[in-house]
Amino acid sequence: MKIGSSWSVYRMKVSLSTGALAKKKQGYLLIELMITLAMIALCSFLVAQLQAHMAQQYYEAEQYLKAVNCANKVFEERLLGTQEQDGHTIKTIVQSVEGLAYMHVAVTVSWETGRGLSKNITIHGGVLNENESM
Numbered sequence: 001m002k003i004g005s006s007w008s009v010y011r012m013k014v015s016l017s018t019g020a021l022a023k024k025k026q027g028y029l030l031i032e033l034m035i036t037l038a039m040i041a042l043c044s045f046l047v048a049q050l051q052a053h054m055a056q057q058y059y060e061a062e063q064y065l066k067a068v069n070c071a072n073k074v075f076e077e078r079l080l081g082t083q084e085q086d087g088h089t090i091k092t093i094v095q096s097v098e099g100l101a102y103m104h105v106a107v108t109v110s111w112e113t114g115r116g117l118s119k120n121i122t123i124h125g126g127v128l129n130e131n132e133s134m
Contacts, residue, residue, distance in 0.1 A: 059114065063111060063119070068123070072123070074107050075123060080092050080094060089109070089110050090107065092105065092108075093106045101129045103126060104125075105124070105125050
């Protein structure tokens, strides 16, 4: 009786290991692999887009910093008129205020972006007019 029962248990194991259920557990389905590859491709694309956007923002911030530095230099050196510097066009406008020994100065810096757009900043300030006395 022992021999017969162990043989039937052995036969059950054999039938389960060769059945359709055991073959399904051996690996991933093709559709699962395709979905995984699509998700990896989508995530890679999104990361690349984010990196490109960050590089563009860095470039624009760098251009604004250069423009502010150019305007500050022109303002400190009291250069008048229009100048070209590092791809930036700098215009200085000076207006005197009547009755005061004060002059209003506006320095406008403009430049072209990589997309063909024109950007500009204007810094306003004032200086004492040395020609007028109080």
